[in-house]
Amino acid sequence: MTFVQIIDCKTTRVDDLNRLMDKWVEQTKGKRTATHSIVGTDRSDASHVVEIVEFPSYEDAMRNSQLPETDRIFREMVALCDEMPTFTDLDVVRDESLTKANVRRLLEMIASEDDTALLDEVLAEGYHDHDPTNPQDTYGMDAVRREVRMWRDAFDFRFTVEDQIAEGDRVCTRWTWNGTHNGDFMGIQPTGMDVTMTGTVIHRCREDGKLVEGWWQYDMLGLMGQLGAVEA
Known part of the structure; x- marks a missing residue:
């Protein structure tokens, strides 16, 4: 793992968001460059949803973002959220299990x-x-x-x-x-x-x-x- 993107959003429609993620996985099959994705909800605020997406590199993440399917899914994601999602890009400096x-x-x-x-x-x-x-x-x-x-x-x-x-x-x-x-x-x-x-x-x-x-x-x-x- 060398690059991770963290997506923060606020939504009460977590089930719809999960279905949207399933739709993105299906539509980008064979094209996406993400290797691992985790979605979690905040224990103290169930409307706070965090997705952590792993990529082999920053360049791979950018190629993934430029897919037309990713752009369409993002617009649908924004519609499900109470406010605009935020993105944090992280270069991994330590990865220890x-x-x-x-x-x-x-x-x-x-x-x-x-x-x-x-x-x-x-x-x-x-x-x-x-x-x-x-x-x-x-x-x-x-x-x-x-x-x-x-x-x-x-x-x-x-x-x-x-x-x-x-x-x-x-x-x-x-x-x-x-x-x-x-x-x-x-x-x-x-x-x-x-x-x-x-x-x-x-x-x-x-x-x-x-x-x-x-x-x-x-x-x-x-x-x-x-x-x-x-x-x-």
């Missing part, structure tokens, strides 16, 4: 935070983990802390986030894990070896950004091969 930041924070805490009680900062109570290497899913903070301690007792490790994609209440993170095997791991005595593993996790997030569920996939077979537990 708190859910993505919380996932990064979780991976950092798993690897390095001595006080596992601090996991409460990013995980919701009753957090539910799906891990194909475990016979049962992990439920709740106590179970998560036991899982974290098991990995920490066996390895000194860290995560490197390679990619993150957020959509709706989901965050997908592709990571690389690097560790040194210095403790018992599934019956394998410490080898002192430096090992690595790649994986992906999808998290479901609450409205406040806390993580409520996770689905992990990672190369456990490759890790066991590096430790000499299976044939490489």
